[in-house]
Amino acid sequence: MTTRSSRREFLTKSVQGVALAASGGLVWSYLLKQQAYAAPHAIRPPGAHEESDFTAKCIKCGQCVRDCPYDTLKLAPAGDTVTIGTPYFIPREVPCYMCEDIPCVKACPTGALDHSLEDIEEASMGLAVIDIENCLSWLGLRCEICHRECPVQNKAITIEHHPRKISKHAMFVPLVHSDYCTGCGVCEKACPTEEAAIRVVQPELVQGKIGEHYRLGWTIDTPITQEFTPQQRKDEKSVPATGLDYLNQGDL
Amino acid sequence: MATDNTTVRLGPNGKPVRPFVMPSTLTGKLKVWRFIIYRRIVQLTTLLLFFGTAHWGWTVAGEPVLMGNLSSSTLLGTIPLADPFAVLQIFLTRHVLETEVIIGAGIILLLYLLIGGRVWCSWVCPVNMVTDLSSWLRRRLPIKDRFVLSRNVRYTVLVLSLILSALTGVAAFEWVSPISMFHRELIFGIGMGWMAVLGVFIFDLFVLRDGWCGHLCPLGAFYGLVGKVSPLRILFDTPTCTHCGECARVCPEPQVLNLKKATEAGMIASGECTNCGRCITVCPENTLSFGLRKFNSTSNESSQNLESHHRRAA
Numbered sequence: 001m002t003t004r005s006s007r008r009e010f011l012t013k014s015v016q017g018v019a020l021a022a023s024g025g026l027v028w029s030y031l032l033k034q035q036a037y038a039a040p041h042a043i044r045p046p047g048a049h050e051e052s053d054f055t056a057k058c059i060k061c062g063q064c065v066r067d068c069p070y071d072t073l074k075l076a077p078a079g080d081t082v083t084i085g086t087p088y089f090i091p092r093e094v095p096c097y098m099c100e101d102i103p104c105v106k107a108c109p110t111g112a113l114d115h116s117l118e119d120i121e122e123a124s125m126g127l128a129v130i131d132i133e134n135c136l137s138w139l140g141l142r143c144e145i146c147h148r149e150c151p152v153q154n155k156a157i158t159i160e161h162h163p164r165k166i167s168k169h170a171m172f173v174p175l176v177h178s179d180y181c182t183g184c185g186v187c188e189k190a191c192p193t194e195e196a197a198i199r200v201v202q203p204e205l206v207q208g209k210i211g212e213h214y215r216l217g218w219t220i221d222t223p224i225t226q227e228f229t230p231q232q233r234k235d236e237k238s239v240p241a242t243g244l245d246y247l248n249q250g251d252l
Numbered sequence: 253m254a255t256d257n258t259t260v261r262l263g264p265n266g267k268p269v270r271p272f273v274m275p276s277t278l279t280g281k282l283k284v285w286r287f288i289i290y291r292r293i294v295q296l297t298t299l300l301l302f303f304g305t306a307h308w309g310w311t312v313a314g315e316p317v318l319m320g321n322l323s324s325s326t327l328l329g330t331i332p333l334a335d336p337f338a339v340l341q342i343f344l345t346r347h348v349l350e351t352e353v354i355i356g357a358g359i360i361l362l363l364y365l366l367i368g369g370r371v372w373c374s375w376v377c378p379v380n381m382v383t384d385l386s387s388w389l390r391r392r393l394p395i396k397d398r399f400v401l402s403r404n405v406r407y408t409v410l411v412l413s414l415i416l417s418a419l420t421g422v423a424a425f426e427w428v429s430p431i432s433m434f435h436r437e438l439i440f441g442i443g444m445g446w447m448a449v450l451g452v453f454i455f456d457l458f459v460l461r462d463g464w465c466g467h468l469c470p471l472g473a474f475y476g477l478v479g480k481v482s483p484l485r486i487l488f489d490t491p492t493c494t495h496c497g498e499c500a501r502v503c504p505e506p507q508v509l510n511l512k513k514a515t516e517a518g519m520i521a522s523g524e525c526t527n528c529g530r531c532i533t534v535c536p537e538n539t540l541s542f543g544l545r546k547f548n549s550t551s552n553e554s555s556q557n558l559e560s561h562h563r564r565a566a
Contacts, residue, residue: 017408021408021411024408024409025412025415025416028412029416029420029424032416032427032428035427036422053347056342056422057345057347057349059334060426060436061323061334062320063326065440066306075441076443077437077440077441077443078433078443078444078445078447079443079444084427085427108350109320109324109334109352109353110324111349
């Protein structure tokens with residue numbers, strides 16, 4: 001009798017113990033998952049792996065933060081919008097000045113910042129994107145500050161000229177090239193508008209992908225020029241329609 | 253011989269049981285408090301070295317003194333140090349780590365293997381200062397123990413944090429640890445981490461005596477396992493013990509002061525002992541002391557001694 005009741009007690013105790021551990025574990029793992037993927041927008045130090053690998057490998061020691069000579073990096077305290085204890089920076093406050101010796105990466109003991117990154121221009125902390133509704137250059141002014149400040153000169157940001165509607169003057173607009181942009185944020189810091197019209201974001205938040213099946217025949221060999229020479233119309237005779245309308249003309 | 257004097261209780265060694273009396277002189281008091289003073293010095297110095305290196309640029313021979321925090325740091329610009337439990341969790345998330353942090357974890361593990369695993373808890377961990385305060389307050393306030401929780405729950409939390417690290421792909425305890433939060437925010441700027449520490453303080457003060465450090469903390473459990481084999485221990489001199497129980501009254505982990513086991517081993521063998529030294533200074537008979545692990549031959553001898561004492565007492 002006693003052995004049976006003690007066995008029963010043992011079994012219920014075990015079940016209760018396992019249930020306690022399981023319920024605690026479920027709540028805990030929910031919190032972890034919630035926190036781990038809560039802030040994909042954070043701009044990480046150079047060499048940081050893809051977000052989920054980075055947050056897993058980062059031991060939250062802050063040695064990168066302390067070795068940054070510009071005090072760019074911060075360690076997220078609890079309750080911040082960025083994953084707890086991980087390093088990040090806000091480019092509009094202090095951007096990454098792309099030190100050639102990359103001290104933050106060297107300081108990282110775990111390799112959450114990839115030690116194989118040796119050329120800072122290979123870093124991809126983020127991607128600068130331009131709000132063309134508020135960019136002074138796109139509004140027709142000759143600003144181009146981002147282009148001049150960009151540390152990856154003339155590669156990450158180039159200036160393209162566009163005709164400005166019916167005016168004789170052209171617009172000189174900045175264009176970001178994702179292959180070269182490191183996401184350092186110097187442009188965002190330098191942008192003179194009240195709220196930066198050029199901003200560094202995580203590429204996956206804004207970057208599209210056309211898909212492998214597209215064949216862009218016209219990009220091969222043929223340089224596309226944007227030269228525009230307005231022609232004076234000589235008579236009232238109808239000119240061949242441009243664009244898709246030629247399909248409806250009957251003859252080619 | 254005990255029968256003719258009813259007021260004096262005798263210990264198993266036949267000597268009268270004396271209570272601990274706090275000395276009235278300051279030097280006497282300081283002697284009783286010496287380990288708590290040493291512990292606070294070590295805790296605050298550790299904290300100050302991190303803080304000074306980070307904020308005041310402390311260097312020795314041009315190298316930063318102690319860069320980083322308790323999760324991982326670099327001593328004098330060269331020696332890596334790392335929290336072995338944090339590294340173990342990251343390892344379980346199946347990520348390849350740099351050798352630097354693995355060496356650092358090895359150094360710290362070796363250190364605590366030598367001086368006692370839970371020396372971390374009572375001599376280094378900053379949360380210990382908070383939980384010591386709540387237990388000090390609790391002893392002075394009329395707060396009854398209303399909850400019972402097994403002290404082995406911490407091992408469940410330990411196992412859970414390892415399993416969850418493997419399942420969720422992030423270091424499970426490091427993401428919720430009030431220890432890391434508190435320490436990190438003391439050095440790198442205050443956030444909401446103080447709320448976690450306040451939570452621990454209130455829990456310990458009003459809900460469960462020694463609730464966090466003695467029941468739940470998986471880091472303490474981890475170091476408890478490490479400390480099982482360490483040579484530095486609290487030694488137990490059986491013949492002098494009168495079973496007065498003063499040591500167990502001040503001990504934050506009183507289950508380690510199992511006098512039967514202590515007699516057999518001649519020391520406090522449990523890894524859950526934090527080597528805080530409270531018991532040493534309150535023992536009226538000087539039965540307890542810091543020392544190196546006794547080998548089996550000596551412990552047998554002392555247990556034989558006790559048996560003979562028992563016989564004599566009877």
